[in-house]
Amino acid sequence: MHALVVIPTYNESATIERAVLRALDATPDLDVLVVDDASPDGTGAIADRLAAADARVHVLHRPGKGGLGPAYRAGFAWGLARQYQVLCEMDADLSHDPADLRRLIAATDGADLVIGSRYVPGGRVENWPAHRLLVSRWGNRYVNLLTGLPVTDATAGFRAFRRPVLEAVDLATVVSDGYAFQLEMALRSWRAGFRVVELPITFTERSEGASKFTRSIVVEALWRTARWGLAGPRRAAGVHPDSVAALPHAV
DSSP, rough: EEEEEEESSSSSSSTTHHHHHHHHHHHHTTEEEEOOOOOOOOOOHHHHHHHHHOOEEEEEOOOOOOOOHHHHHHHHHHHTTTTOSSSEOOOSSSSSSSHHHHHHHHTTTSOOOEEEESSSTEEEEOOOOOHHHHHHHHHHHHHHHOOOOSSSSSTOOOOOOOHHHHHHGGGGOOOOOOOHHHHHHHHHHTTTTOOOEEEEOEEEESSSSSSOHHHHHHHHOOOOOOOHHHHSSSSOOSOTSSSGGTTOOOO
């Protein structure tokens, strides 16, 4: 199944080359799209060099730092226009193991959205300070409580979508950024009646570059989650007609 992994970047020159090359090694039927927000450290130029050397690598340059959500929306729109059947998300800082892309993509045979989860059995987090782990764990419980979303790691940024999900959720109306973007996409997918599954992964805190985690990102996730919870519904719709669960072989 022809797949695309979208990698948003802003000042990731220390790791972007390794992330791209390891993603290409994960599976032969995979292309990479780097979405760079005019990184002043030369990340975009590195991505351009990689694209010139390998036809499987593509680069989308954006005029300035616009945030995670807009970068993914632009990347998904690019991929949908080029008929990719599976579109993945992955961080550029190697906190996600690109080798796991093979497992995520393979799992779309039986799911519409596959989330690489730190919190299902077998998943783990390495090298995070205790307060970051507490915020993440508490934030996911908060999402579960307010929205009913049955996912342990709704803020995870390592995931694979089948094309019909992205066509159905109306990307043009997805306006959140940061972790709130991940929450919104998972919630919309589940509420629309698509099958969401989690696979265990190991998340390793970045060893190079600067974290993009800020208080404003947390605040946005908190108030948007409360708003989505109040708006409802707290349950999924019936099986979406384009879900894998609607296919004759589905179980």
